[in-house]
Amino acid sequence: xxxxxxxxxxxxxxxxxxxxxKIGNGVDIAGEITRMESKADRLRxxxxxxxxxxxxxxxxxxxxxxRFCDYVQHMIEDFTPxxxxxxxxxxxxxxGGLGRFRGRSCVILGQEKGSxxxxxxxxxxxxxxxxxxxxxxxxxxMAEHFSLPVVTLVDTAGAYPGVGAEERGQAEAxxxxxxxxxxxxTPLVSVVIGEGGSGGAIAIAxxxxxxxxxxxxxxxxxxxxxxxxxxxxxxxxxxxxxAQKLTAQDLYALGIIDRIIAEPxxxxxxxxxxxxxxxxxxxxxxxxxxxxxxGGALLQKRHQKFLNMGRAA
Amino acid sequence: xxxxxxxxxxxIRSLVEHQKDVPENLWTKCPACEGxxxxxxxxxxxxxxxxxxxxxxxxxxxxxxxLFDGGRYxxxxxxxxxxxxxxxKDRKKYADRLKEARAKTGREDAIIVGxxxxxxxxxxxxxxxxxxxxxxxxxxxxxxxxxxxxxAVKEGAALIVVPASGGARMQEGALSLMQMPRTxxxxxxxxxxxLPYIVLLTDPTTGGVSASFAMIGDIHIAxxxxxxxxxxxxxxxxxxxxxxxxxxxxxxxxxxHGMIDIVAHRKQLHETLARILGLLFDxxxxxxxxxxxxxxxxxxxxxxxxxxxxxxxxxxxxxxxxVRMKARVRKAKMTIKSAANDPASAAPKPRKSSxxx
Numbered sequence: 138x139x140x141x142x143x144x145x146x147x148x149x150x151x152x153x154x155x156x157x158x159k160i161g162n163g164v165d166i167a168g169e170i171t172r173m174e175s176k177a178d179r180l181r182x183x184x185x186x187x188x189x190x191x192x193x194x195x196x197x198x199x200x201x202x203x204r205f206c207d208y209v210q211h212m213i214e215d216f217t218p219x220x221x222x223x224x225x226x227x228x229x230x231x232x233g234g235l236g237r238f239r240g241r242s243c244v245i246l247g248q249e250k251g252s253x254x255x256x257x258x259x260x261x262x263x264x265x266x267x268x269x270x271x272x273x274x275x276x277x278x279m280a281e282h283f284s285l286p287v288v289t290l291v292d293t294a295g296a297y298p299g300v301g302a303e304e305r306g307q308a309e310a311x312x313x314x315x316x317x318x319x320x321x322x323t324p325l326v327s328v329v330i331g332e333g334g335s336g337g338a339i340a341i342a343x344x345x346x347x348x349x350x351x352x353x354x355x356x357x358x359x360x361x362x363x364x365x366x367x368x369x370x371x372x373x374x375x376x377x378x379x380a381q382k383l384t385a386q387d388l389y390a391l392g393i394i395d396r397i398i399a400e401p402x403x404x405x406x407x408x409x410x411x412x413x414x415x416x417x418x419x420x421x422x423x424x425x426x427x428x429x430x431x432g433g434a435l436l437q438k439r440h441q442k443f444l445n446m447g448r449a450a
Numbered sequence: 451x452x453x454x455x456x457x458x459x460x461x462i463r464s465l466v467e468h469q470k471d472v473p474e475n476l477w478t479k480c481p482a483c484e485g486x487x488x489x490x491x492x493x494x495x496x497x498x499x500x501x502x503x504x505x506x507x508x509x510x511x512x513x514x515x516x517l518f519d520g521g522r523y524x525x526x527x528x529x530x531x532x533x534x535x536x537x538x539k540d541r542k543k544y545a546d547r548l549k550e551a552r553a554k555t556g557r558e559d560a561i562i563v564g565x566x567x568x569x570x571x572x573x574x575x576x577x578x579x580x581x582x583x584x585x586x587x588x589x590x591x592x593x594x595x596x597x598x599x600x601x602a603v604k605e606g607a608a609l610i611v612v613p614a615s616g617g618a619r620m621q622e623g624a625l626s627l628m629q630m631p632r633t634x635x636x637x638x639x640x641x642x643x644x645l646p647y648i649v650l651l652t653d654p655t656t657g658g659v660s661a662s663f664a665m666i667g668d669i670h671i672a673x674x675x676x677x678x679x680x681x682x683x684x685x686x687x688x689x690x691x692x693x694x695x696x697x698x699x700x701x702x703x704x705x706x707h708g709m710i711d712i713v714a715h716r717k718q719l720h721e722t723l724a725r726i727l728g729l730l731f732d733x734x735x736x737x738x739x740x741x742x743x744x745x746x747x748x749x750x751x752x753x754x755x756x757x758x759x760x761x762x763x764x765x766x767x768x769x770x771x772x773v774r775m776k777a778r779v780r781k782a783k784m785t786i787k788s789a790a791n792d793p794a795s796a797a798p799k800p801r802k803s804s805x806x807x
Contacts, residue, residue: 296661298681298689303699306709308660308680316634316666335618335627336661336680343631357618357627357658362685367540367620381623382536391535393624440635444596446628447531447589 139200139406143184143192147403150177181403188352190378190387194360196352197331198294201406203413205232205249205290208330211410212417213238213245221272225305228269230261230297231341233276238288239421241428244280246273246341247290250331263332264297267310270340274310274317277325286324286424289341294359296337311340318343319439322432326423328398328416329353329385330405345439346423347393349385350412351400355393356383393446456546480504482675496716505673505716507653510557510579513612514564517575517650517720523566526574528558528597531589536623544621551582560585560615561594565601569724571731572607574598578614578652578659585615587659588622592629595663599636608646608727609637613664617657630662637663646730650719651701651710652676669726670710671719672701678710 140148154173157166188196196202209216213236220227233246248265251257273289280287296307318325318341327344333355349355358366360378365371382388385397398419401408427435478487482504492499496516497506508516515521538544552558560582564575576598578585585591595611602609618626640647649667651660653676661680672678679699687694697703704710714722728735 296680298685300686300690300694300698303679303681303686304707306665306707308656308678309665309709311661311680312630312634312663312665315631315662316638319631319634319638336630336658339627339630340661343634355624355627357622357624358620363620373540377540380536380538380540381620383623388624391623391625393628440638443628443631443635446632447535447592447622447625 147181191375197354199406203409205247211413222268226268230265231269243286245288248293263293266302267305270310270314277317281321289327291329291338292331293334293337295334311336314340324427346395348396354383518566523564526563528594538621555582559590561591563598571727574602574607575610577612580614586619588619588626592632595633596636603643609640610648612650613655614652615659633663671712672710676701678704
């Protein structure tokens, strides 16, 4: 279990409860345990209702947070992964494919960070190369071709910065991926499930509806990167996290995202299934609403939405 | 104290710095070959080193004058957007950084939009001002690109965007990130109207700017040696921990890897654009053959790259061309109007969106 510093009081309490359970089977101890459990619950709620932006950064990057593959496993039936950009390679950082979401066929894609060392390396820590973004374009075009809605799950520190990625046109791949989001005439719903890192995130998130999990973050640059440029020292990451307004709550207030999806008490990593269920419920609602609209009108509204970003309300 | 530090000191500094900029520096050292250049010659040579051909930065108004026919253009006003939406503060307040940049450049933000003609063809140019906070793209710059695109569609003109930008403006957080899809929507309007969209990449074009409108042009032209890429060199080096290849992320490197159509000397930009726009706007030319000559703004040009033939110097021919061009523009406008009235058309109506502001 990966521990966060500010969770310590709760974790200590939980350790005590576990210990008590081990020792006794007496009736008086059972009472004590329930008392302590409710105390731990209260404490957890309290901590998670007052997370600072920097703490949210840590929660959003938590190693045990549900990942793309978890979502696919729990909310998509008949998932059929599709590979390759038909030009150069298959990018495991950005898996995607066809599947059935609550009865309807759809295309689902997103970044996968991996959940242990081997899978993290395989998925390149969720940092996609141009191939990934070109595959995303291919899958979105296919969705439009077959009139299927598209669901994207965003969870990346950013697009991969490497020589090969630059050589093969990382900038162009991202730009075209955004453009494709803004061209397809079928419903497009994006959920930032963890980290929404800069261009690598927006590449698949110029959507009709953009949701964020309660403790997810979404920013133009990582707090560390921002601090090292503007403060000239990575040590100021905490200040940068606060200044950047990168929490779901901030972005909702700025009108950049459409909805905040609640996480279970103690964060998504405490209860993956409940988190995924909450996300699925909101995606279903959005798709129900969006699929009633004509494709042209849908696209025009999507354009207008992004055209107004930053304008005075 | 506040009044002294916030108002008097920058004022004095800006006065002093301006004086330093203008007449005193008779000689400039080329940052590439370290050759000494007489300032007047350098200016005449459009800030290109006469020894090694290194393209130094050029002011944004000089840039527009260089591109438009006869250096003439009309500046379009860009609607104001709320500045400092996040109340951002690092070591310095963003509001103060904006104030300083405005005092230094005399511009509202890092973009200007001009309307005019190139080779007689109607053109709207949105050019970045690198001197304004590194040409970074925030909501005001996004608004500039949108304004330019809307104007191009309205006038039936080509859209040319000239980025000179390190990327998104961090001080506007995710709102600056949102300028990536926003500027792409703007470009989509121009594309839906089937008008040419040309990107002229200058030093530098990186980050969120290169990963949005700058890489989806019909045609990409770049100045020699300029830096074009997505991630910064330092970030890449820290990630891969090895030496970067020679010439990495230069215009020529990007052309060789398929991202840029043409790398053109600054002196050839006008005629290159004029030729391309002529081909795209004037699809069935039947009359006089255009005689090759150097571009209007070019004097004593040693056109080394030699791919530029075309722009006419005969004023008579140009006048005739202008008349034809105007007729074509009228025609183009009509077709665009009818396209806008078509409900199936994907292009958002420019009129409607401009009243929404």
